[in-house]
Amino acid sequence: MNSRWYIPPFKGSKAGAAKVANKQEINDDTYNRDDQLINLSSKLDTPEETNTKQEKQPEIETLKQSISRLENALKELDEEHNSQMLYLNQEQNHIVEEIEAINLNRNSKTKYNGFQEKVEVQKEEVHKLKKENEFIRQELDNIAEKEETLYFELQEKKRKLKEVKEEFLKKDKEAQLYNQEYKNSIKELQEKIEDLSKVNKLEKVKNAIAKEYLQKITRKKNATDEKLEDYKIIALKSEFRIVKLQIQDIDKEISEIPASLINHSNSIISQTYDYTDSYY
Secondary structure (H helix, E strand, C coil): CCCCCCCCCCCCCHHHHHHHHCHHHHHHHHHHHHHHHHHHHHHHCCHHHHHHHHHCHHHHHHHHHHHHHHHHHHHHHHHHHHHHHHHHHHHHHHHHHHHHHHHHHHHHHHHHHHHHHHHHHHHHHHHHHHHHHHHHHHHHHHHHHHHHHHHHHHHHHHHHHHHHHHHHHHHHHHHHHHHHHHHHHHHHHHHHHHHHHHHHHHHHHHHHHHHHHHHHHHHHHHCCCCCCHHHHHHHHHHHHHHHHHHHHHHHHHHHCCCHHHHCCCCCHHHHHCCCCCCCC
């Protein structure tokens, strides 16, 4: 751009800029028409006018050169003006594009603000969901704690049930042992009853032998024949030894029977007669 010429900023529209760009073509046509008119007028001049023109021809040439220089300068100015207008037109287009971009950006900001509002709403929803999730998690923790408590209670009940079962089995085993002992006791009692019956029979035999022996002694004491005294005494002593051996055999047999059955029972002889009396 030529700094000698100041061209104010173009404030017109695009159509105005196009008109200015076509101004150079209009000026060129005007200059051509002027040259044609000058040539035509020279043909119509009188000889005097022709001489005058020839005298003034150097001035005319100087003027033509000046005009040519002015035309060239004007042409340069027009070209520079056109270039400036083109530049301004480009700048205007660029500014229009920037304005459109700004408007678009403004619309985008509006959309962004709307999006931001949606984001805020979604944040609130997320916050609510987090609270609900926290509440649900707390409930799950409480349920897990209750399940753990119930699990330990169940284990404790199982342990107690196991103890009860073991105690029941133990008592059942004890009951079985008791039943077995009861059966054994009944069997032993039956055997004792049989043994006691046997003891009673043996004691009856002992009593019968002792009774018979006592009767003989009584008869001997009541005898009046003194001659036979010594003989009877010897016979009684001999018979006593026999009775004693019989009673000892019975006592031995009784001793083989459990003592608990015969502790309460005493021989009639031991109650009524001591067969170890030295008198005999």
